[in-house]
Amino acid sequence: MNEQVYYKFMSLEKLERFLDYLAHSYLYGARPKELNDPFEGRFNLKGLPKETKNNIYEKLNRTRICSMFKRRERQDFPDDFLMWSHYANSHKGCCFEFTLTxxxxxxxxxxxxxxxAQMPTPKNDSDASIYDILSHKTPVWNIENEARAIRIYKKGKEGNSHFYHIKLHAVYFGLSAESKNTDILVRIINALNPNISIYQIKRDGEKRDGDYPSLKKECLYPRK
Incomplete structure (x- = not known):
């Protein structure tokens, strides 16, 4: 069975974060309230005792989430046009391709x-209930095909590492990433890890008259 491949889209505006991820082969785990879904961490309160509800909220505050997107079957590279728009600074950013370790x-x-469409209904304040709450989203997000690494920190251990380690295989630069920047970054990536493949997303002009072009990848390293 082939190993599941994941993608992480990101902006290059905070270059230090990109270089940190690249150098250490990890991704940041965010608090639920840091994520972009306003309904993140919501659950059905009906029938839950007050103490159980309070314990759930307290655990959610001690939890970190690393969001990533699963490569779809028969998908060869991150060609999700909207994902590039939403999470990679309107195609000016990049995307990591990786597997889990x-x-x-x-x-x-x-x-x-x-x-x-319905919020999860926890029966208690167990860790399993927290995982269930944080692995539910409304159907409007289903285009993302998201998976998550979730960690519930013990009390007093919230300051431990908030990073999820990955096995990085490739970096893709977006359709609108500036070549003067990508040229420098290709050299940096190659110096840090020469085993990482590097690609640029391009328009694929091989379409019938009147059709919008699709996306293709162009290999920047290793040079063919």
């Missing part, structure tokens, strides 16, 4: 997102 990640739980 067990290194340093023993306390993280991997969950695929369930897209459902």
């Amino acid at each position: 067990g290194r340093y990640n023993t306390k993280w739980e991997i969950r695929d997102i369930v897209y459902a």
Whole structure:
């Protein structure tokens, strides 16, 4: 069975974050309130005792989430046009291609997102309930095909590492990324890890008259 491949789109405006991720082969785990969905971490309160609700909220505040997007079947590269627009600074950013690794990640739980119209209904304040709450989103997000690494920190341990380690395979620069910047970054990536493949997203003009062009990838390293 082929290993599942994941993508992480990001802006290059905060270049220090990109270089940090690249140098350490990890991604940042955010608090639920840092994510862009205003309904993040919501759940059905009906029938829950006050103490259970308070314990759930307290655990959510001690939880970190690393969002990533699963490569779809028969998808060869990150050609999700809207994802580039929403998460990679309107195609000016980049996308990491990676697989998961067990290194340093023993306390993280991997969950695929369930897209459902109804909020999850926890029965108690267990860790399983927290994972369930944070792996549900409304159907409007289903284009993302998201998976998450979730970690619930113990009380007093919230300051431990907030990074999820990955096995990085490739970096893709967006359709509108400036060549003067990508040329420099290609050299930096190659110096840090020569085993990483590097691509530029391009327009594929091979379409019938009147059709919008699709996306294709052009290899920047290793040079063919």
